Amino acid sequence: MSETLGHWVHGAAWDGTSTRTAPVYNPALGTVQKQVRLASTADVDAAVTATAAAWPAWRDASIAKRTTVLFAFRELLNARKEELAAILTAEHGKVLSDALGEIARGLEVVDVACGVGHLLKGTYSENASTDVDVYTLRQPVGVVGVISPFNFPAMVPMWFFPIALAAGNAVVLKPSEKDPTASIWLAELLREAGLPDGVFTVVNGDKEAVDALLVHPDIRSVSFVGSTPIAQYIYTTAAGAGKRVQALGGAKNHMLVLPDADLDLAADAAVNAGFGSAGERCMAVSVVLAVESIADELVAKITERMATLRTGDGTRGCDMGPLITREHRDKVAGYLDIAASDGADVVVDGRGVEVDGAADGFWLGPTLIDRVPLESAVYRDEIFGPVLSVVRVPGYEEGVGIINASVYGNGTAIFTNDGGAARRFQREVEVGMVGINVPIPVPVAYHSFGGWKASLFGDAKAYGPAGFAFFTREKAVTSRWLDPSHGGLNLGFPQNA
Ligand code: NAD
Numbered sequence: 025m026s027e028t029l030g031h032w033v034h035g036a037a038w039d040g041t042s043t044r045t046a047p048v049y050n051p052a053l054g055t056v057q058k059q060v061r062l063a064s065t066a067d068v069d070a071a072v073t074a075t076a077a078a079w080p081a082w083r084d085a086s087i088a089k090r091t092t093v094l095f096a097f098r099e100l101l102n103a104r105k106e107e108l109a110a111i112l113t114a115e116h117g118k119v120l121s122d123a124l125g126e127i128a129r130g131l132e133v134v135d136v137a138c139g140v141g142h143l144l145k146g147t148y149s150e151n152a153s154t155d156v157d158v159y160t161l162r163q164p165v166g167v168v169g170v171i172s173p174f175n176f177p178a179m180v181p182m183w184f185f186p187i188a189l190a191a192g193n194a195v196v197l198k199p200s201e202k203d204p205t206a207s208i209w210l211a212e213l214l215r216e217a218g219l220p221d222g223v224f225t226v227v228n229g230d231k232e233a234v235d236a237l238l239v240h241p242d243i244r245s246v247s248f249v250g251s252t253p254i255a256q257y258i259y260t261t262a263a264g265a266g267k268r269v270q271a272l273g274g275a276k277n278h279m280l281v282l283p284d285a286d287l288d289l290a291a292d293a294a295v296n297a298g299f300g301s302a303g304e305r306c307m308a309v310s311v312v313l314a315v316e317s318i319a320d321e322l323v324a325k326i327t328e329r330m331a332t333l334r335t336g337d338g339t340r341g342c343d344m345g346p347l348i349t350r351e352h353r354d355k356v357a358g359y360l361d362i363a364a365s366d367g368a369d370v371v372v373d374g375r376g377v378e379v380d381g382a383a384d385g386f387w388l389g390p391t392l393i394d395r396v397p398l399e400s401a402v403y404r405d406e407i408f409g410p411v412l413s414v415v416r417v418p419g420y421e422e423g424v425g426i427i428n429a430s431v432y433g434n435g436t437a438i439f440t441n442d443g444g445a446a447r448r449f450q451r452e453v454e455v456g457m458v459g460i461n462v463p464i465p466v467p468v469a470y471h472s473f474g475g476w477k478a479s480l481f482g483d484a485k486a487y488g489p490a491g492f493a494f495f496t497r498e499k500a501v502t503s504r505w506l507d508p509s510h511g512g513l514n515l516g517f518p519q520n521a
Pocket of ligand 1: 171172173174175176180198199200201229230231234235249250251252254255272273274275305306406408434475479
């Protein structure tokens with residue numbers, strides 16, 4: 025019998041009452057490693073109730089106490105990151121070096137959360153009216169829900185929970201059922217770091233668990249990351265139930281290469297950002313917009329580099345691992361047939377890749393499709409796999425026009441040596457995160473992460489200053505300490521004097 029992973033409630037593993045489970049694969053082997061429990065509505069209710077009971081004591085813990093726990097968590101995670109990386113590689117498939125990169129980007133957010141004392145300072149206006157002071161406080165929201173996707177099982181939860189905890193909230197995390205072990209591992213580490221029992225809860229599950237969280241009366245906010253249709257559903261449902269919501273959705277990221285760009289740099293960037301993590305990144309470059317005069321040369325340089333990539337088991341020093349499930353692998357591979365029937369040129373076909381790994385792994389090699397028509401599903405859909413499309417454009421204007429017409433607006437990049445063109449691009453492009461000669465412009469943790477349009481529902485980005493604002497409520501206090509006189513009765517609207 026394989027292991028069955030449960031939930032994490034009140035500082036301990038908990039099985040709940042639901043008997044429904046889902047398989048968790050090792051995608052490089054193509055075999056089921058364990059089962060994960062799928063919580064029922066009643067399980068979610070019990071888990072949230074336990075978290076709500078633990079919250080007041082954590083809310084009232086001093087900033088010094090909360091920071092001490094986060095700092096200890098940071099040190100433990102840094103010391104044991106290889107252990108977590110091995111879990112990520114075993115369940116997601118990404119290569120070990122990429123798994124360590126994911127953890128490093130999560131640790132950055134923990135670093136910022138350790139500075140919560142500075143970030144939660146309020147404001148103070150002395151004598152706003154005669155003998156009256158006005159000041160603002162930032163207080164925690166309460167029990168906050170986080171629902172995360174499969175592609176960053178450690179980093180995406182860490183975009184939210186360090187800041188939420190630092191600000192004095194309690195957290196209920198519902199990770200992806202496809203790779204749930206990292207969340208339980210992180211929960212154990214938080215306990216070891218001194219987080220009081222009950223303040224961090226993990227509920228494993230699928231739609232039933234998510235739906236229960238979205239409307240639970242004790243859940244005050246929902247932070248979601250996943251595909252666009254689900255993000256839109258989460259936003260509508262949770263906002264309709266009166267919650268604060270930030271729902272980050274899917275993406276189709278364009279990289280515009282102008283004729284004056286360093287084409288070697290651009291080709292390196294396209295390959296790294298197109299095929300890293302097998303293209304299963306919301307900030308992956310999926311479309312290269314190549315200005316026609318340099319398009320042949322750029323495609324040749326990209327093709328040359330792709331020939332050097334090794335696809336295989338993430339534990340063997342390969343460049344690129346498998347896709348998350350067999351179904352997803354087949355769906356992504358299906359776009360090669362669509363490309364051919366839509367008249368695009370399949371330059372590199374990843375279906376024939378030679379793999380350094382088990383025969384049953386969910387493999388698809390790096391794939392390059394040139395001259396992709398804008399009407400093709402290959403261009404329109406978020407494929408979320410190692411498929412890089414090239415669209416040839418006459419010049420800058422047409423390139424920006426295509427990017428701005430996209431329903432998505434997560435990330436984009438321009439490659440050029442012309443500062444004026446780059447400056448114009450950063451101003452004109454309708455996308456939330458922009459790279460200039462940088463392909464995956466994920467902002468550092470003291471800025472905030474989030475896209476525009478169908479890549480983010482709600483108005484709050486993740487982490488950085490936006491994260492602290494999302495996980496706190498501002499309270500304005502108007503205060504007067506009476507000296508022996510007092511004002512007498514006046515039913516008019518208060519006016520300052
Ligand atoms: P997904 O939308 O299938 O799942 C995300 C979460 O929602 C999971 O926890 C899942 O259990 C839950 N879920 C799935 N179907 C649901 C339903 N019908 N009702 C309620 N909950 C449901 O996404 P995924 O496949 O895990 O992740 C890949 C997607 O996430 C891609 O679209 C990618 O672009 C996106 N993503 C976006 C960002 C970003 O910052 N914008 C970051 C990472 C991933």
